Amino acid sequence: MSTSETISTELLHAQEQIWNYIFNFISSSAVTCAFQLGIPDVLYKHEKPMCLSDLSAKLSVVNSSKISFLPILMRFLVQSGFLNQHEDHYFLTPASRLLVKNEPFNVRSFLLFTNIQACSKAWHELSDWFQNDSPTPFHTAHGKSLWDYMGEEKHRVLGDIFYDALASDSRLITNVLITECKHVFEGLTSLVDVGGGTGTVAIAIAKAFPNINCAVLDLPQVIGDLKGSGNLAFIGGDMFDKIPHANAILLKSVLHDWNDENCVRILKKCKESIPSRAKGGKVIIIDIVLENPKERNEFVRAQHNMDMLMMVLCGAKERTEKEWEKLFIEAGFNEYKIFHVLGLRSLIEIYP
Structure with a gap:
């Protein structure tokens, strides 16, 4: 690899790092949003993996046009390790269980x-x-x-x-x-x-x-x-x-x-x-x-x-x-x- 290629690779890696620093707040915002929409509670009550259409029907999303954006939120929550996904079904991780209302060790108040x-x-x-x-x-x-x-x-x-x-x-x-x-x-x-x-x-x-x-x-x-x-x-x-x-x-x-x-x-x-x-x-x-x-x-x-x-x-x-x-x-x-x-x-x- 040439010197110029090495520098380019380092710069691209540096850009990826700074993007992640800049966007760190998104994780907290996305988890808060999931909590406020009731996603952990809905998945918990369902007691088994849940498809997106069934999940969205249970959420407090009043404007139906916003449903089309829900996959973006869910994709982020899965990628960040907050939720698990198998094929097109979602289920809780040990972390997301800590935002369930009925979980005795929940951290809902700390998030709020x-x-x-x-x-x-x-x-x-x-x-x-x-x-x-x-x-x-x-x-x-x-x-x-x-x-x-x-x-x-x-x-x-x-x-x-x-x-x-x-x-x-x-x-x-x-x-x-x-x-x-x-x-x-x-x-x-x-x-x-x-x-x-x-x-x-x-x-x-x-x-x-x-x-x-x-x-x-x-x-x-x-x-x-x-x-x-x-x-x-x-x-x-x-x-x-x-x-x-x-x-x-x-x-x-x-x-x-x-x-x-x-x-x-x-x-x-x-x-x-x-x-x-x-x-x-x-x-x-x-x-x-x-x-x-x-x-x-x-x-x-x-x-x-x-x-x-x-x-x-x-x-x-x-x-x-x-x-x-x-x-x-x-x-x-x-x-x-x-x-x-x-x-x-x-x-x-x-x-x-």
Whole structure:
């Protein structure tokens, strides 16, 4: 191959790469469209592969002239791996099943949250944010933090979607945690789920381990009128002020919402609330650990997408093991263990 041919090939490859960068948003838009049209639910209810004519008859497409464009959407969804196709029939993949309403581990609310206008607007402020003094791109877009924005009554819907998304995610993680990581709870008599929202994780732990007294700590407006029973309690409070005493403190997807300074503050409050390691004290963290050499490429891409999301919405980040270790040392913890057992995320135990 001549030099000119090599250059041409490289340029064509570069063009293909940049096209894919430019058009990345289409995948999210197409999946959102499929969800809003009800494609996953229709295929799920049909219980077997479905031809396009039968599928289109069940969808909420009012204008019949739009039906002729449906094959374009379906072709894209198949090519991107969202749907499966055999001859002229379509059926769900494990991924598209996660958008089915009746799927207990569905991620419908997370999809809605990331595509809602308030969040989408923040992405358009990303380059401006790098050049201004605003704490987050979300703040640049709305003049306030995500937490303050969701706390306003007029934006309550966004907050409801957010906490429902957390609950859905927690159901999947907790299912794995309880069935495959039982050692984490051995010897515990009490546990506080800090920032536990409506209590999805703590409820499951309390049920699976009746000898552990579980409590959920979150802001009073999040806890609302939720009432505990048996070995489960709900406590309205601020983790930056005080965390109730317990053998173990659980932080699921909490620290990636905050910058390093605030993470150290939270971890110091946790340390104040647990006994020594000799008496069984520890903090349990469920969060992403970047740069795990054994991680699959698909996981790595998803982790870095979440890293960007945390930066845009919260001015925070995901962390490598070295970055986690730095936080633990600054907060006064002596030892930690990382278990890469939760897919995109890892289980971390830290000890005083």
